Amino acid sequence: MDEAVDEELGEESRLWSWRRRMEVPLFAASVAFLGCYAVRVLAEGLPEGWRDALLAVTYASWALFLVDYLVQWRLSGQGPGYVRRHPLDALVVLLPLLRPLRIMRIYESVRHRHAHARLSLYARVIAYAGMSAVLLGFAGALTVYAEERGAPGATIRTFGDSVWWACSTLTTVGYGDVAPVTPKGRVVATVMMAGGLALLGAVTGSFSSWLIQSFTLEEDRRPPGSSPGAF
Amino acid sequence: MDEAVDEELGEESRLWSWRRRMEVPLFAASVAFLGCYAVRVLAEGLPEGWRDALLAVTYASWALFLVDYLVQWRLSGQGPGYVRRHPLDALVVLLPLLRPLRIMRIYESVRHRHAHARLSLYARVIAYAGMSAVLLGFAGALTVYAEERGAPGATIRTFGDSVWWACSTLTTVGYGDVAPVTPKGRVVATVMMAGGLALLGAVTGSFSSWLIQSFTLEEDRRPPGSSPGAF
Amino acid sequence: MDEAVDEELGEESRLWSWRRRMEVPLFAASVAFLGCYAVRVLAEGLPEGWRDALLAVTYASWALFLVDYLVQWRLSGQGPGYVRRHPLDALVVLLPLLRPLRIMRIYESVRHRHAHARLSLYARVIAYAGMSAVLLGFAGALTVYAEERGAPGATIRTFGDSVWWACSTLTTVGYGDVAPVTPKGRVVATVMMAGGLALLGAVTGSFSSWLIQSFTLEEDRRPPGSSPGAF
Amino acid sequence: MDEAVDEELGEESRLWSWRRRMEVPLFAASVAFLGCYAVRVLAEGLPEGWRDALLAVTYASWALFLVDYLVQWRLSGQGPGYVRRHPLDALVVLLPLLRPLRIMRIYESVRHRHAHARLSLYARVIAYAGMSAVLLGFAGALTVYAEERGAPGATIRTFGDSVWWACSTLTTVGYGDVAPVTPKGRVVATVMMAGGLALLGAVTGSFSSWLIQSFTLEEDRRPPGSSPGAF
Structure with a gap:
């Protein structure tokens, strides 16, 4: 860095x-x-x-x-x-x-200053990447809504539609019931798709690693006869 | 934990x-x-x-x-x-x-008590995350169906539609032939998308790791001239 | 195993x-x-x-x-x-x-008998999982086509449509321009989605690992002043 | 190699x-x-x-x-x-x-000759796979546009539509608002889906690994009381 x-x-x-x-x-x-x-x-x-x-x-x-x-x-x-x-x-x-991604920087710094227990590595990656995805999605939904609301034949007509579209895009589900139709809206959508793919890939990968780590640790720590502590 | x-x-x-x-x-x-x-x-x-x-x-x-x-x-x-x-x-x-995810906890505990052979690490992550995804999908399909069935212009009209929608959402395929149209249904859908992405990412990642591990182990264990044991 | x-x-x-x-x-x-x-x-x-x-x-x-x-x-x-x-x-x-996945077993065995150079670990996982996905997709396209071709309101009307649908499903793209409408077709589709997700996740993960490994190896092997050997 | x-x-x-x-x-x-x-x-x-x-x-x-x-x-x-x-x-x-993927080869070689600092391993994998995906998407959009523009019932009518379709396909979002309808266009689309899945999987995986690595390194390097350098 x-x-x-x-x-x-x-x-x-x-x-x-x-x-x-x-x-x-x-x-x-x-x-x-x-x-x-x-x-x-x-x-x-x-x-x-x-x-x-x-x-x-x-x-x-x-x-x-x-x-x-x-x-x-x-x-x-x-x-x-x-x-x-x-x-x-x-x-x-x-x-x-x-x-606004800088907000995470402040959050981390405040936690540090107050001497709180640090989150584990995977939890921090999930928090950073997840919050970045949420901010990216919110900003993208705003911009696409601003571009699309007046367009003829647009399927994104309310800000609610736009947020719903952003959620289905960032998770790569992509129903297509609402989708941008203007060139500018599509350019913003492409940036969101690429960013969302990378960020949520990082969230998914870290969650997976954290889950495997949790299961590995649990093995060693369990008192005899008791059930696992994780849900 | x-x-x-x-x-x-x-x-x-x-x-x-x-x-x-x-x-x-x-x-x-x-x-x-x-x-x-x-x-x-x-x-x-x-x-x-x-x-x-x-x-x-x-x-x-x-x-x-x-x-x-x-x-x-x-x-x-x-x-x-x-x-x-x-x-x-x-x-x-x-x-x-x-x-209902707690069911997994009981299942694990019962297996443990009966001194059954433990599943391998990856198999357990796959079982936990996979069952969580199935329960999440079932509960989500129920809730979305309850919200959507009376809505005007809804594409989810039977519980079968709702289960089909849940499957295509959790796997991030997202055909969009059926999709929620009410605000409440869409909020539930968003929770399901995020949860499904993380859980099925863990399933996919663990399956991939398990496959690579299997191929690595097989290398060492094979009697000369024979074919691999896994299909 | x-x-x-x-x-x-x-x-x-x-x-x-x-x-x-x-x-x-x-x-x-x-x-x-x-x-x-x-x-x-x-x-x-x-x-x-x-x-x-x-x-x-x-x-x-x-x-x-x-x-x-x-x-x-x-x-x-x-x-x-x-x-x-x-x-x-x-x-x-x-x-x-x-x-038909057993075909892979024979292929591997024949290669082994002829004393051919073994494929690398990642290449074998990609080959196994990729061929499994192709067979799963072909069998799924057949079954869905058999279920859907007579159904009222079906969008899958030719075997070509069914293959196209299978491709867009296995890769989790899911356009939704063609999608099964009968209950049986949807059950087969769900099995295909789950299987395709796991298999192509393994392909993607192995390809990614193989790419990183290739870049790492290349570093050490390169004669001074020459370009990388990979494409 | x-x-x-x-x-x-x-x-x-x-x-x-x-x-x-x-x-x-x-x-x-x-x-x-x-x-x-x-x-x-x-x-x-x-x-x-x-x-x-x-x-x-x-x-x-x-x-x-x-x-x-x-x-x-x-x-x-x-x-x-x-x-x-x-x-x-x-x-x-x-x-x-x-x-055109060979362009990457030249780029790497030129950087090497000028004795520039090498990119880190993950950055190089991301650059290679990302540029490959962009080239694949551009070439695919061209070919699909050439096949589809005259077809009856086509939804891809302008080159802009085709690029939009290529973006939503490579990221596996797959809205389905525009999609190829001709057999040739669908074959090209299938190649693009498979290639895009593998390439963007490599981008996502490397980005995730790079993020985790960054967070790990940051831990050790931070002067007391200061905030992290990465945003």
């Missing part, structure tokens, strides 16, 4: 200190970004002034992420190689809808 | 003894829960008195699980941390339809 | 010798079974006498598999425990459509 | 030298092959002369790959066993649409 960490120790501490300071503002920005976008799409009867204000907040949040990325780049002292080595960070800046 | 086990030995033995004593009652309760719910949904011409009796049995079974959970919490001596550490148990109490 | 192998050496050699002698007859029987079934379903204009002859051959092949299973049971000297320990063999006897 | 490498060192160096020299011509040929095919399918109003020229280039590229295969076979000094031991190379010759 961070090859720079091993290279320059002085830069590193300033980079880490920047990251720590930016956590709360970026968390607020990501919530504002998704929230304003959602309100703008869903509250159709909103007066024009409010809509403009929401748009302004959305763009401001976006700008904050861009600034954060540029500062991190500068502090890393890596020059042009930084972009290639941190593809995920760049992706987050380009695709603003992925931003 | 049970961190408490390693912490307090005195509490532990009382907890284990409670669990052993509750096995048969909870097994009966889980069968009663699912059975009464199924009869109530499927036997439409039942007189009102019978329907009320079935409902009463369903709630009584639910209450028994709640009592069991509270007693286990108390005996564990862990305070508020217990809920966070035993998420599956809490989930079972909240989502009564998952209860 | 064969716990008996480790237990009784005298019985074992007779069991292996029986298996070796039965290879060619069982291969012929499995081909006859599937071939006669296919001709019976697809050649609709066949005179009654021919149809009866095909049915007789089908049942005779089935009987041969049953005899083989009983003899193996007897020779194993294991009593009632045999059925439980060899679930796959029993499944093959109960579900005659799975019989 | 290349058992010959370990067998004959003299042949080997000539084989490697041939491969190195053929890299640029084969790259150009693969681009020409796919490009000309795409233009021929998509530019419907093209004059006949241009169409013939495009076809000629397509066949010439194909011929170059065939020549390359035969020369490699000859240089390997392995006789008839070569075909069996290099199934992927033969597949590429038979199925010309898979040719």
Whole structure:
């Protein structure tokens, strides 16, 4: 993830200190970004002034992420190689809808600070990938709904349809009773399919590994004559 | 699964003894829960008195699980941390339809008591996850059928349609020839999709691992000139 | 697979010798079974006498598999425990459509006898599971076609439709443009979905492992300055 | 992949030298092959002369790959066993649409020559399998579009429909709102489904492994009090 960490120790501490300071503002920005976008799409009867204000907040949040990325780049002292080595960070800046994934980062950091018991490895992967899938699905449902609701011949007519479509897409079930018909809606759908496949594949794989691990551990720990502790 | 086990030995033995004593009652309760719910949904011409009796049995079974959970919490001596550490148990109490999964626990325990040969690790994961998926599918098909049968424009009109829909959903095939149209039906469907994806992913993964293991073992064990034992 | 192998050496050699002698007859029987079934379903204009002859051959092949299973049971000297320990063999006897999977056994055996280089572990799992999936799909397409072709409102009207449906089902794509509508057809479809999910999961998993292994090996073997050997 | 490498060192160096020299011509040929095919399918109003020229280039590229295969076979000094031991190379010759996968080979080689940092193992598997899936999907969308656009009752009517169908097929979502109806289109679709399942299974599996690895590494590397580096 961070090859720079091993290279320059002085830069590193300033980079880490920047990251720590930016956590709360970026968390607020990501919530504002998704929230304003959602309100703008869903509250159709909103007066024009409010809509403009929401748009302004959305763009401001976006700008904050861009600034954060540029500062991190500068502090890393890596020059042009930084972009290639941190593809995920760049992706987050380009695709603003992925931003809220940073919420997981905060969650993890808060748990850490409060010295809570860490989740097991598989549980953390499931939590990260699962929450990412939920956020991806919510953002995708919003965007597709915004594209489709006015389209002629559209099968996605309410936000409920859109959420239902997002669920059946992310799980690769794909009933097809509702599906996007506009080019823009289909592009968003394709990004969601690819992302959902990867994220839910990670959830499924980790769940499977965790289940096998649980069954293996249980074998050793069981008092004689008793039943297994897992459900 | 049970961190408490390693912490307090005195509490532990009382907890284990409670669990052993509750096995048969909870097994009966889980069968009663699912059975009464199924009869109530499927036997439409039942007189009102019978329907009320079935409902009463369903709630009584639910209450028994709640009592069991509270007693286990108390005996564990862990305070508020217990809920966070035993998420599956809490989930079972909240989502009564998952209860019958406890049947697996009994089955395993009976096999153990009779000193039968244990199944291999992968076979057990496949059996647990596969039976969980079947129960989830059956309960989901019941609930969706109860929601959909009266809805205008519904494609799920008989219980057979609902079972067919559940099969195509759990395997993520998702033909879409029948699919829920009511909001409640779609929420149940989403839970089923997520659960089915995880459970059948575990089945698939374990089957795959077991197959590779079988092929590896066969290599070493084969008498010269003979064909493999597996088909 | 064969716990008996480790237990009784005298019985074992007779069991292996029986298996070796039965290879060619069982291969012929499995081909006859599937071939006669296919001709019976697809050649609709066949005179009654021919149809009866095909049915007789089908049942005779089935009987041969049953005899083989009983003899193996007897020779194993294991009593009632045999059925439980060899679930796959029993499944093959109960579900005659799975019989042709024995073709893989012959193929492997022939390769072995001719001292050909063995396939790698992953390649063998892919070959076994992939061929099983193809046979399952072919047999399933035949059976579903036989059930659906006369049904009112059926979308599967030609054998081509049925094969197309089988392909989209086994890969869990599930377009739903053609799908079974009769109860019997749907039961067969459910068996195919479950089997296809497990078998193609094994193919996918092995392919993935093989790919990762190939990339790992390539790293070490590459002469300086040259490109990778894989495509 | 290349058992010959370990067998004959003299042949080997000539084989490697041939491969190195053929890299640029084969790259150009693969681009020409796919490009000309795409233009021929998509530019419907093209004059006949241009169409013939495009076809000629397509066949010439194909011929170059065939020549390359035969020369490699000859240089390997392995006789008839070569075909069996290099199934992927033969597949590429038979199925010309898979040719562009060689682009990955060049890309890897160029990166190597420029002494860039190598991607991690999982990243490389994801890149290879992902790009293969994209190329397979693009070529499949072209071929299916060419077959379907004139067919009566076709749901794939524009190239956009075809690309949308290819995306929903490769991810196994399979909405079924658009699907091939001609026999040829369905054969191409089946090849795409099988290939997509295997390739995206490899992408998903590697992504999952990479995610678990990232979480494991992060554990050890984190400075006290700081948040994780990955988002």
